Amino acid sequence: MSQDDTQPPRRGRPPSKAARQKALMAAREILATQGFGRLSIEAVAARSGVGKPTIYRHWANAGELVMEALMSDLPGRAPASGGGLVEGLRGQLHLLVAAFATTRGRQVAMVLAASDPESEMTKAFRHRVILSSREHGRSLIEAAAQAGEIDRPQDIEIILDMIYAPLFYRLLVGHLPIGPDFAEGLAEHAGRLLGGNAAEGPRA
Amino acid sequence: MSQDDTQPPRRGRPPSKAARQKALMAAREILATQGFGRLSIEAVAARSGVGKPTIYRHWANAGELVMEALMSDLPGRAPASGGGLVEGLRGQLHLLVAAFATTRGRQVAMVLAASDPESEMTKAFRHRVILSSREHGRSLIEAAAQAGEIDRPQDIEIILDMIYAPLFYRLLVGHLPIGPDFAEGLAEHAGRLLGGNAAEGPRA
Amino acid sequence: MSQDDTQPPRRGRPPSKAARQKALMAAREILATQGFGRLSIEAVAARSGVGKPTIYRHWANAGELVMEALMSDLPGRAPASGGGLVEGLRGQLHLLVAAFATTRGRQVAMVLAASDPESEMTKAFRHRVILSSREHGRSLIEAAAQAGEIDRPQDIEIILDMIYAPLFYRLLVGHLPIGPDFAEGLAEHAGRLLGGNAAEGPRA
Amino acid sequence: MSQDDTQPPRRGRPPSKAARQKALMAAREILATQGFGRLSIEAVAARSGVGKPTIYRHWANAGELVMEALMSDLPGRAPASGGGLVEGLRGQLHLLVAAFATTRGRQVAMVLAASDPESEMTKAFRHRVILSSREHGRSLIEAAAQAGEIDRPQDIEIILDMIYAPLFYRLLVGHLPIGPDFAEGLAEHAGRLLGGNAAEGPRA
DNA sequence: CATTAATCGAGACGGTACGTCGGGTCTTTAC
């Protein structure tokens, strides 16, 4: 907001970064061992040794705390595989699948479904956790179009949804497993969707 | 299921269908006016006049009650449009989008995310609400293959996910609106995915 | 019961005396093993195999059932000891103390305190369980007066209370044990209260 | 008990005395207007505006709350009437009778009968409400013996029971009214029991 | 170095809802 963020050195004890970290750590542990349903502010306070009011000073409710706890260890960008478009998508989808085909995957879906969709924290969570991969896909496609590898698609939003939605769909519905084959198939069909000449099968 | 469902007339007072219906009705009203977050067994009991223990006799928890309440008024099958494969998909997707592009859509996602994925009720809910449309799509595709309209696709599971996942993805993430254009685009891309000769878009 | 009970042959299933007895038996068992606090109509029904509505057909509430269950095995009249007034009282008080210095004693106090004091069953219980001994005492005193052993006391009601109240007082308050010494002391003081010439100590 | 009761200043928010008082006040009101049978924690919470968990933080169950509510407004010590022993007993018994010949009297009996006899609260209640008058009587008797007014009785426990039990007996059994005549008669007979020369009745 | 002020932990507060127990009534089938 202000261009000069050198906050006027306020008097009194500054907020403790350690408390914040302890709460996040405890939240991650509870998520890992007991699940989202068992995570309560009370439990986080008890496990972390941080007082409840301190937790409420940092997060508005349990959902926001959980979101922040889940926003670490995200699948970093795929390492810019030199290959073509499908190659790039394949790499990213493998990373994504590996990152979400765990307990955390369902937790992400749960917290997303349970949170107030208008909250700032929820928006940030959606962008960082869900949509960032979609945006990465968009840039891969646009780069391929720029390079003449494919024609620029007209309905890119729907295509992006078709590529990235199935992962969360399987996560939520659980009708089929999520594994490397799944990422492979998605990448291949994405290629077919983006350009007929993409005659590059799943690794020959 | 069994051919002889004449259950042996059990002793004692039979469960009241009226109580069951009153509870479901109250649940639907609360969902419509206050949302899933405000729906509690207590509130359903108060609004319906049905006792709490009676509600617990019928459903194990609020999630199961909500699932059953949401399982009515589903988008019936598309009316067997005489046209080709894409025409059939288009009709179904329009119905689906119309059915879920409402408050109920997000509620379905929320209750699904929040429920015990192993519960029988959750499984029934997933099949009736989420997967039934997917299965309908499968039968459309297989009929088209049978008719020689398209080649039989190899990865039909992934294709089905790509067609039906985006609706729930947008529902959950909320990054883009859900409307007729969306159904249109999905049907068109589905056609492209299923057969090269699908030059039968809505645009010329 | 009687050999010539030619009841007008009423239609339908006759009321089962067995059900009544089974319920009373179950109530006694629960009183003995779990106490008055754990006795509920539900528990009696479960243990006895008698239906709840049947129990309610016989007793208005748990209190009345308990009262009837406790009204058996009461201390019979003392065997008319040939001796004087104090001798008679002593015999009766020993019987009383023996009958109430058990778990049942406290239960009698509890059910009496908890019951609706206006109910017919409560009145019957009070007369049979509490006041019958007091009335026996009255007749002993009046016989002694008749025989010239003592002067007829003026405040006989208060004297009767002073003789019979302490047992229930100790039962309720529990500040001192209830045993033979207690009966002995009561009888002796009762004699002193009733006539100065009653110079007959506790068995010389 | 400990001579240094400066309790170590505990951390955290201290219990609110106001909440405690509000709950006790509501309990007294319910006792007065609806009776012990209608008193539930829920009702106390609703009437007092105090939360249910707060009530449970202060008392283990309804019985203990009621006991504490009943422990106020006790019949203070009789004002040390200058007269002799019987005069002292008479004064105290009149106060006692006046204090218990009300609805509260039966409530005291009910709560005492219904409470766990081993609970600390029950013990305190018995001592403060029931036995304190008995102890006062003991000190009156011992003072009279010290002063040579009477011989020291041997069975003082039984005598004390005979003096103080009838009040609670009538309360519990309800066979006779409790009024000034009753107190009068008790005092007179107590005098007769304690010493032959107690020719100081209220009559002549 | 003492003061001061904000944050910390602890924990009680008024609440809401939970899931369960038992009360007393009513309905259905069996005897």
Added chain:
DNA sequence: GTAAAGACCCGACGTACCGTCTCGATTAATG
């Protein structure tokens, strides 16, 4: 036509967390 079984509505139970609010204890920057 009564008995059993058992579901009904209802009230209350005692507990878990919620999010807020005092408290005494800590801790840094200020004076």
